[in-house]
Amino acid sequence: MSTPQETAVSLEGLTVRYGKSTACEDVSLSIARGAVYALLGRNGAGKSSLVRCLLGQQKPSAGRALLFGRGVWSERTALMARVGVVPEEPDAPPAMNALQLSDFCRRLYPRWNQKEVEDRLARFGVSVRNSFGRLSKGEKGEVMLALALGHGPELLVLDDPTLGLDLVARKALYEDLVGELADRGTTVLITTHDLSGIEGIATRVGILKEGRLVLDEDAETLKSRFRRIRYGNQITETRSAYGTELDAFEAVKVKVRGWGVDAVVSNYNDLSFERFRSTDGVVDAEVAPMSLEEIFLAVAGESSAEKAAETPIAKGGPR
């Protein structure tokens, strides 16, 4: 486990409730300095509540959030000098233009780099004279990113920053992000639906599902252990069942199709696959690596309710 000096973000048993509904349930994770942590989850999974707690904007119902080893609820003011934030909904005062916003921030951060902000805004092509409220959603996001990076934050929190952005804007955002990381080694926590965008950036991935952190893993390890296996099955007599041939794997998702079986496994290794391929009845077995998006869909793609509603597929059904 990393020490507080090495840890940028730490959540300990974080729980957020709104009345009787629970947004986050007992979430614990830590993000090392310099890491790019992608927090994934479907809408309503609890990402935004978690981020608000992480930024000291909301008090968790239970547990606590630490930034750089310090409680963020009680020490928010001091900690925010080290944090840059791009919120899900750009929330800057609508009557102010980008330069006025930058000027406002300049008064609050001792290390504010006005030139860098202006350069970045120019690079984005944002009209700095237009009031924030009149900017397009993409421009708003770019302004917020420029403001978030203006003081050289040690931690950058991006809450679904690409939501509503077009392809060009997304690209610009990620380029800047990569540049920032390369220059300063900033820790990044990003919640997003744009999984392809962060594919090459994220060093660690967490998946929130119905308020619970169901996955928290190094991105490379994650991608190396998840595989899609497709094969024909000559053992089972019915299409709705499959046999014990997948027992060596932890099958996250299995679908029986006309041509055979399509399974996502979360503990893939070559040796097990060789054994699987040589199993009686398994024909034309293929294995394919998975993108982050595919892994996310496999892990978080169905809610408990949706899953319960589906017709269960019996493992080891009648032969």
Added chain:
Amino acid sequence: MKGLIAVARREIAENRMALLAALIAGIGPIAVPVVRNLHGAHATEVRSVSAFFGAVTLAAGFSILLGFQTLSQGISDRRIGFFFARPLSSAAIWGGKLAGVASLALAAALLVTLPAFLVNGGNLAVDWGWSLWPFLALSLLLIPLSFALSIPIRSRSALIGADFLVFGLAALVVALAARPLVRAHATVALRWGWIGLALIVWLGFLVAGYRAVARGRTDIRAAHRAASRILWLFTAIGVLGFAAYTRFVLSAGPEDLTDQWGETMAKGSWVVVGGAARHRFDYQPRFAYNMESRQSRRLPDVSTDTRLFFSHEAKTLLWFEGAEPPYELVTLTVGRQAASAEVRHTRIFSSSRWSQVALSADDRWLALAQPKGKEPGLLSVYELGSGRFLASTPLSPLTHIRLFFPRSDLLRVYEIADVPGSNPVRIRIFDFDWAARKATAGGEIGPLGTGWLLLSPSPDGNRLLVRDPVKRSFFLADGRSGQTIAALFAPGWKARFAMFLSDGRISLAETNETQARFRILDGHGQETPGIGLPYAETIFPGGEISPGKLVVALRAKAGVSAWTSLLVDLKTGGVKTLGEGLFPLATFSYWNTTDPFAGPSPGSPASRLFFTPDHRLVEVDPATGVRKVILGNG
């Protein structure tokens, strides 16, 4: 502070259009005189008044509107997250936002007045001398109020029901706590209570607003919870404080009285004292106080204008009770030493709290005269113990009634015809036999001029001293027929007072330009040797300290401390100074009464009581002149 200023500046910048609107609104005050074709000083005044009201209205309006909108909207739609994502403390965000709103409201108010100020040549004074600044300051106080109120409204949580419940309960407790002071007409005391309560509740709103931001941050429901807790706490403190304050005000005892001139009576060892009390503002309690046992009993407050009646032997105190008609007569038994704890409701009612009451010497019969202006009044007799109605007889319209029981089976009534603007005044005398339900006409006195009419019957009812308001002199009349027995007029002398002494003689105090004197007359008005007194501008009787020894209060010139009390021995003619600055308590008992039994009986402790210039009530030993403080600390 840097953060607070930055937030405030941003708030002002964001709402700067409001200032432009205010400047445009400022044209209004200078346009009004033009539209109404006013010129000169009148136009200046109209511009000033319009600008004044425009400024106050705008300041209050902006305070309420922006106070309601600025911060809570940001919390409810989470836009406030922009500030919480910066190194800004909650205090800086809250303080900066509210300071920004206050600056805007103030600047807008001043901008409204600017055109009128310039057109008036730098003058914006309104005729009635009000200053704009206190009104603007009061308007700005609305900002935290408006902000804190906006939190529960925007949160739309069920907690708002609890808020209403708490405030409803608080209002109920405050109303209950304030009611005695309202009834006592203690408006100043009440006003300070309200101010204290308002200050605490306002502070509650201020702190609640801060806590909503500090604890709720971007969660409007959490903000509501935090605000409600503080509001409930401060409301509880305010309400309990208010209740404690009213309790403190109402707890004033006789020893707290600082000015007992308000209401006094003396009978036996009992005195009724009332007036201003220490630290109680205008609340004026009243007490029956036994100067021997030092026991006291609270009576209706002075400010309620409730008249009190002592029975002959000071066994009973009576008064009318109730906030509105009909008023019920209540009695309090005051024994020799102690008063009964219970006030007894007699079930005898009067339509007016100014009805005249007389009690027979044995405390058995009660006569109640209720004049009804232009309508015929009603004279009723009751049995006091049972409250049983016995008989009644009508009274003439537009009359004042004086009545008393010369004997336990006889009620004497003086019906004074006093038509406003009419002259002269006539006094009709009749006796009422309630057993026979019959009014027997006596005689009539008059015509007399209007003015200060004084009737002083002898205790047996046979004779009557009357002060002619026009001649300003007394005459002795037959108590039943009203026939003049003797004129007591002395050329070159002004009659100050006349009274029957306990031995049946008459004492008559007179003054002229250089001296004062006592004339002593027998029961038929025949002169006996008089007694010379020092010069006095005013002279009052103070009761008999012992039979034949009368206390009088003299004042040579105006001013309370100029009173001197003398002890006049009516047998020997000796005059002794009891003390400079002393004023006899018994004097109050003789004012505006026809009761021949008013005042302390000769030799009773109350006859030795005096007020000092520093508002103490002291008992003076007539032999030594030594003073003993009974009440008051000055």
